[in-house]
Amino acid sequence: MNEMNGIEAVIVGYVRSPLSNRTSAPRQGRDTAQEAVIEVLQVYGEALEGIGGWDQLLVTCWLHLAPRNILKVHPKGDATKPLSGVFGTRSPARPNPIAVYTVDLLKVDGSRLHVRGIDAVDGTPVLDIKPHVRRLDD
Amino acid sequence: MNEMNGIEAVIVGYVRSPLSNRTSAPRQGRDTAQEAVIEVLQVYGEALEGIGGWDQLLVTCWLHLAPRNILKVHPKGDATKPLSGVFGTRSPARPNPIAVYTVDLLKVDGSRLHVRGIDAVDGTPVLDIKPHVRRLDD
Numbered sequence: 029m030n031e032m033n034g035i036e037a038v039i040v041g042y043v044r045s046p047l048s049n050r051t052s053a054p055r056q057g058r059d060t061a062q063e064a065v066i067e068v069l070q071v072y073g074e075a076l077e078g079i080g081g082w083d084q085l086l087v088t089c090w091l092h093l094a095p096r097n098i099l100k101v102h103p104k105g106d107a108t109k110p111l112s113g114v115f116g117t118r119s120p121a122r123p124n125p126i127a128v129y130t131v132d133l134l135k136v137d138g139s140r141l142h143v144r145g146i147d148a149v150d151g152t153p154v155l156d157i158k159p160h161v162r163r164l165d166d
Numbered sequence: 167m168n169e170m171n172g173i174e175a176v177i178v179g180y181v182r183s184p185l186s187n188r189t190s191a192p193r194q195g196r197d198t199a200q201e202a203v204i205e206v207l208q209v210y211g212e213a214l215e216g217i218g219g220w221d222q223l224l225v226t227c228w229l230h231l232a233p234r235n236i237l238k239v240h241p242k243g244d245a246t247k248p249l250s251g252v253f254g255t256r257s258p259a260r261p262n263p264i265a266v267y268t269v270d271l272l273k274v275d276g277s278r279l280h281v282r283g284i285d286a287v288d289g290t291p292v293l294d295i296k297p298h299v300r301r302l303d304d
Contacts, residue, residue, distance in 0.1 A: 036173070037172065037262045038172055075253045075254075100215065115210075116219065116297060124294050128296075158255070166300075
């Protein structure tokens, strides 16, 4: 598959959150008890069936506001720390600005998932949702 | 950002593994002690700097062989189990066939990361690599 150059992902939903910009966003999701809603697009609604049986989910988002052309950052934005490659950090800046959140599923309301543990700003595209399974993810 | 339709991700590397097809692949990465190599493309090599300081990584792959048009599956491929929406399962079949692996980092050899815990077949595209952080991911 070395001839593949890019990958076309689809948006399956959006984060709905009181956070409207990156400045107001906390640095990491688990640092905040803030609730957010994952609004899954109608066309993917069927894929949610049975999700209410899980307590925790892994939610993959595309951080559309993050720069993609930065390969080194100061960890945690602290300029006194030496530059580190982005793959060794949780910075949103990376070639594919993919965030993986472990969230608590609070309520399922049709195609809206109420969750705790996402710090993404309102309107952030969601790429995937799956159960968090301790044996696999811890 | 509702006007966005698709997202163009880049391939940052490939999985190198003795697994050559989906039939020989175990159902989940943590079930196997098999080692694999993540071969990061030269152009992204700088992003690896400092990664050797981490014991565990979260590796995001694009399961290029998985069907994308299936919204419901029998969990674990067991036809006696009722159909479930793919977002409530860890099936590779999903609108964006994204896998998130928690892997042990065994050795860094230039732009090759030797890891344990990935069941993806040889040639699977890698989208992202980040440290696994217990506070965030467990």
